Amino acid sequence: MSQTVTISDALYARLEKTARQHGFQTVEQLIESWQASEDELRLRRLAVQRIDTVREHVADGYGLQPESTELLREDRA
Secondary structure (H helix, E strand, O other): OOOOOOOOHHHHHHHHHHHHHOOOOOHHHHHHHHHHHHHHHHHHHHHHHHHHHHHHHHHHHHOOOOOOHHHHHHHHO
């Protein structure tokens, strides 16, 4: 199903210019790219929330874990 959106000529011209600058042939491709980026950002934020939840759960059960970077450097040396 297709929808029609009415926007000003000036805005459409800016969108066309932006689309070309990003290598797209149409404004529709530009908008689809923006939407895909938004979807990816939403999924990344959800993943970070899940990681934070797991980190909190581990900290509650086992306490805060020490930073291991220095220990790894010592082992390598």
